[in-house]
Amino acid sequence: MAQPIPAATPAIEVRGLHKSFGDNEVLKGIDFHVDQGEVVCVIGPSGSGKSTLLRCVNRLEEPTSGTIIVEGLDITDKDTDLDGVRTRIGMVFQQFNLFPHLNVTRNLTLAQMRAKKRNKAEATEVAERNLAKVGLAEKADAFPAQLSGGQQQRVAIARALSMDPDMMLFDEPTSALDPELVGDVLDVMKQLAKDGMTMMVVTHEMSFAREVGDRVVFMDGGVVVEQGKPEDVLGNPQHERTKLFLSKVL
Amino acid sequence: MKPSTRKRLSRGVLYAIFVLAVVAVVLVADGEAIRTNFLDLDVAAETFPGLITIAAKNTVVYTVIAFAGGLLLGLVLALMKLSPVGPYRWAATAYIELFRGLPALLVIFGFAFAVPIAFEWRPPGGSTGAGLIGLIIVSAAYIAETIRAGIEAVPKGQVEAARSLGMRPSWTMVSVVLPQAFRIVTPPLTNELVIIIKDTSLLFIAGMALGDRELTTFARDAVSSQANATPLVMAALMYLVITLPLTQLVAKLERHNKRGR
Numbered sequence: 001m002a003q004p005i006p007a008a009t010p011a012i013e014v015r016g017l018h019k020s021f022g023d024n025e026v027l028k029g030i031d032f033h034v035d036q037g038e039v040v041c042v043i044g045p046s047g048s049g050k051s052t053l054l055r056c057v058n059r060l061e062e063p064t065s066g067t068i069i070v071e072g073l074d075i076t077d078k079d080t081d082l083d084g085v086r087t088r089i090g091m092v093f094q095q096f097n098l099f100p101h102l103n104v105t106r107n108l109t110l111a112q113m114r115a116k117k118r119n120k121a122e123a124t125e126v127a128e129r130n131l132a133k134v135g136l137a138e139k140a141d142a143f144p145a146q147l148s149g150g151q152q153q154r155v156a157i158a159r160a161l162s163m164d165p166d167m168m169l170f171d172e173p174t175s176a177l178d179p180e181l182v183g184d185v186l187d188v189m190k191q192l193a194k195d196g197m198t199m200m201v202v203t204h205e206m207s208f209a210r211e212v213g214d215r216v217v218f219m220d221g222g223v224v225v226e227q228g229k230p231e232d233v234l235g236n237p238q239h240e241r242t243k244l245f246l247s248k249v250l
Numbered sequence: 251m252k253p254s255t256r257k258r259l260s261r262g263v264l265y266a267i268f269v270l271a272v273v274a275v276v277l278v279a280d281g282e283a284i285r286t287n288f289l290d291l292d293v294a295a296e297t298f299p300g301l302i303t304i305a306a307k308n309t310v311v312y313t314v315i316a317f318a319g320g321l322l323l324g325l326v327l328a329l330m331k332l333s334p335v336g337p338y339r340w341a342a343t344a345y346i347e348l349f350r351g352l353p354a355l356l357v358i359f360g361f362a363f364a365v366p367i368a369f370e371w372r373p374p375g376g377s378t379g380a381g382l383i384g385l386i387i388v389s390a391a392y393i394a395e396t397i398r399a400g401i402e403a404v405p406k407g408q409v410e411a412a413r414s415l416g417m418r419p420s421w422t423m424v425s426v427v428l429p430q431a432f433r434i435v436t437p438p439l440t441n442e443l444v445i446i447i448k449d450t451s452l453l454f455i456a457g458m459a460l461g462d463r464e465l466t467t468f469a470r471d472a473v474s475s476q477a478n479a480t481p482l483v484m485a486a487l488m489y490l491v492i493t494l495p496l497t498q499l500v501a502k503l504e505r506h507n508k509r510g511r
Binding site: 083089101 | 415
């Protein structure tokens, strides 16, 4: 963990965020935050901009305008050490994106050694610990292609955790999985939430949002339409668009 | 006529044409002349030691140097072509277009003369060394395009994953993108290597000391000194002895690498 951050500082704070791809405005002024230790689930129809919002938070997408503050640090500032900030933000992708040419252990140690300057022994120890945490200690020497989708995604989570991040971003982590493999990945995420990890989860898993989320954010058409406690947003939506969306997915 | 009969008939005609063509060539060719001129065992015995210790050795050495140089320069050019800095991109594009558009023979000849004059520097290996620079220059142009295609074929998610873990662009390229890119382009790179093996025969144009001769030049000299074409056949066989195991080896390597994909 980095130097302690005052408890009142949000982990993630987004102000007036706009993002356009050419003429297509995907985010139309987003104000959004995630508190420390909070689990926020972002839901919404495809094309609503939820993944783009998530990807702006570690600047995989370059915001067109607006401010993104991570642990009090403005990451839209050109002078911010973006690589340093990224080591504190774990990210899990829909397509896992494990490094196919490296075995599981090397997948977990590579960035530790390159970006955190840990030595090999230390990095391997951290990798073993996180592999055990996701229940895949015995797969340390396997290559990604030898694993199931669910196992690959759990390795990807362990890879992100090996950087000792302060928060985790999940971009539809179970959308590319066979239905019977979704549960294992969600279990790992639930355990993370229980351990107090700050999480921003873009998901279609409404049951996960309801059970694990501290807050649910519904996005549509590039704006935040509605947000609140899961039981309120999912159980008693106030907006027509939320109702329409939920009627289709629930 | 039934379709099956027609099919059998046309297949039979194709075989007949092939057999007739082979028979015609054998009948027309003078077997005895071929044997004495191309397959003379005494000439073969006399040529063989030099063919191995000088010619084949030099061909391999030149190939290794040209491929290593071409790979290194090609990698630099590929990275330049993908650079966000305009002048690098333009320079790489100009280089690649120029040297892919010129005959290798002309470039080798040109560099063998130009390098010593332009830089007042005699490359090690004399005129053969200077010719090798030309060969490196040409192969780099082709290899650069191959490597660039490989880099672009690595899924974007790989870069995103590495960057999201806080890895710098340079480390991402070295540890994540390039290893995968080289696996993707192993077959076309093998192709480049085989082409280089054969293109070492163009080095003679730079002028060659006796000990520097590679397979083709050595065979040509032997043909004129022995007044017999057997060395040509031997050189041809030597090329195959080098290239065939190589392509097999790479195919095996490729199957092995599939594991990681």
